[in-house]
Amino acid sequence: MDDFTISVISNIGLFSFVALSAYLLLLTGEISFGQQAYFALGAYGAGIATVMWGWPLAIAVVWAVAIGMAAGALVALPTVRLRGLYYSIATLAFAEMVRNAFLIFRYRREVDGFEVGPAGAEGFRDIRYIYETGISSFEYMLLIYALLAGVMLLFLLMETARLGAVFRMIGDDPVLAEMQGIDVTRYKVLAAAIAGGIAALGGCLYAHMVTYVEPAIFNVMLGVHALAYGLIGGLGTAFGPILGVIIDIGVLESTRAFSGYRMIVFGGLVAVILIVRPRGLLDETLVHRVRLWLRPAR
Amino acid sequence: MASPGTLRIEGLTKRFQALTALEDVDLALESGEALGLIGPNGSGKTTLFNLISGVYPPSAGRISFNGNDITGDPAHRISRRSIGRTFQNLRLFPRMTVYENVRAARHAGAPALSQLWVGRAARRVERDAVMDRLAEVGLADRAEDLAAELPLAGQRRLELARALAAKPTLLLLDEPAGGMTPAETDHMAEIIATHAMPGRSVIVVEHKLDMLSRLCNRLCVLNFGRKIAEGTADAVLRNPDVLEAYLGTEDEQDRHAPVD
Numbered sequence: 390m391d392d393f394t395i396s397v398i399s400n401i402g403l404f405s406f407v408a409l410s411a412y413l414l415l416l417t418g419e420i421s422f423g424q425q426a427y428f429a430l431g432a433y434g435a436g437i438a439t440v441m442w443g444w445p446l447a448i449a450v451v452w453a454v455a456i457g458m459a460a461g462a463l464v465a466l467p468t469v470r471l472r473g474l475y476y477s478i479a480t481l482a483f484a485e486m487v488r489n490a491f492l493i494f495r496y497r498r499e500v501d502g503f504e505v506g507p508a509g510a511e512g513f514r515d516i517r518y519i520y521e522t523g524i525s526s527f528e529y530m531l532l533i534y535a536l537l538a539g540v541m542l543l544f545l546l547m548e549t550a551r552l553g554a555v556f557r558m559i560g561d562d563p564v565l566a567e568m569q570g571i572d573v574t575r576y577k578v579l580a581a582a583i584a585g586g587i588a589a590l591g592g593c594l595y596a597h598m599v600t601y602v603e604p605a606i607f608n609v610m611l612g613v614h615a616l617a618y619g620l621i622g623g624l625g626t627a628f629g630p631i632l633g634v635i636i637d638i639g640v641l642e643s644t645r646a647f648s649g650y651r652m653i654v655f656g657g658l659v660a661v662i663l664i665v666r667p668r669g670l671l672d673e674t675l676v677h678r679v680r681l682w683l684r685p686a687r
Numbered sequence: 688m689a690s691p692g693t694l695r696i697e698g699l700t701k702r703f704q705a706l707t708a709l710e711d712v713d714l715a716l717e718s719g720e721a722l723g724l725i726g727p728n729g730s731g732k733t734t735l736f737n738l739i740s741g742v743y744p745p746s747a748g749r750i751s752f753n754g755n756d757i758t759g760d761p762a763h764r765i766s767r768r769s770i771g772r773t774f775q776n777l778r779l780f781p782r783m784t785v786y787e788n789v790r791a792a793r794h795a796g797a798p799a800l801s802q803l804w805v806g807r808a809a810r811r812v813e814r815d816a817v818m819d820r821l822a823e824v825g826l827a828d829r830a831e832d833l834a835a836e837l838p839l840a841g842q843r844r845l846e847l848a849r850a851l852a853a854k855p856t857l858l859l860l861d862e863p864a865g866g867m868t869p870a871e872t873d874h875m876a877e878i879i880a881t882h883a884m885p886g887r888s889v890i891v892v893e894h895k896l897d898m899l900s901r902l903c904n905r906l907c908v909l910n911f912g913r914k915i916a917e918g919t920a921d922a923v924l925r926n927p928d929v930l931e932a933y934l935g936t937e938d939e940q941d942r943h944a945p946v947d
Binding site for chain 1: 783792
């Protein structure tokens, strides 16, 4: 496999995390424009852990997820009662706060004779853990997909168990869900925490692949893409947002067939799909059909 | 403790800014009793249901259920106290299957993590319970269809099955036969009489008086947010205030009140 293919496949995996993060909130009926903030927190948090504190990547991954979940829950507490547009604006404002905080965040320290660490707008260089430990880019791609498989397993488990149904009930009709005895506020905080953890996991893996992050990467366009992936790919199954990422990164960006026009094509695609399939390509109805077809007749 | 299904309402008032939707209403329901609630459109029947089930808090007054004050409690807590309801303007989860809609009522109060794993035995118990409720309302063969694919009468019966799945001791039915044909209405009345009423207290809002007098021995009439009459069906329907509220005059005594 050549380097280009590996980097495309790795990128699809990485952006799937932030897409799944936005998707989980879409299921509960919330449109968050701020999932890039947790991606950033995971990237910086894990980068600091491996570069400056000398932690192994495995622990940094857990650390990133913990940061993301804590931040997700913390942001959810004041915003969870906001509805629709107000929630979207609040999440956007939070993400911009995080991005601006990283623009002035300096935490430098000498490690092995070099000064390293986040340097505000100049970014955070030399997150070289995988190169120092001799992990090849192919092996790293496998690691990304192993962790993505773990997250997907969580989603599929959720869908077959009750938790997925609870999230979908809240997304469909929060008042009705409340009347089924569900503490909607508590489940929304839970969803926000899980979503934050998933995005931060992606950010951690991203930072270690590209070795360099800067606040500009985590601007609102990343959040908009994360949302669009679910809306294009479909909200009926967790494979939906991943399909969205494959369409965008795998087809539009990597084939270069639309070079220079990628954003125009992507924007047009979002608009068309929102009109003809408002719940995305793999929507609930299609997923339901497939499920009936797969299941042996009773 | 009062016996299950006992409801006491005192001085209940709800104002929406300048509009008073419900004013100083008293109501008592004994365990196992069936009460019919009637009144012209906009008289406060659904507001009363919304207050009891905790959609919004009252402006004044008290609601107690089984001897506990539940005034102003959030809806999820009231639901866990085993008060169930259906909705005048159907409320289902349209993108979920018929089966999942009934199962929805069984999440109540379970801790979040237990929602992630349901054991095989528990799953079977759940499946049996859900299928029993569906069989009672005649929807067992539609379990795997999406709720949105059911006709209106089926959707109303599905709502009833969902409400019953939570095993309520007080059931609030808001126009359970709304928009149904006479044959469908009869079917619904029969389902309610055989499966919804035994062992629980029920309040039914309905414009179809034939159905109400079949199900309920006591009627309560609301008009402009106030209770104007209460008593046996015969007495209430002869009450001049009630006739005036519905018909304006006495000479056009249609047994059916005007439906929207």
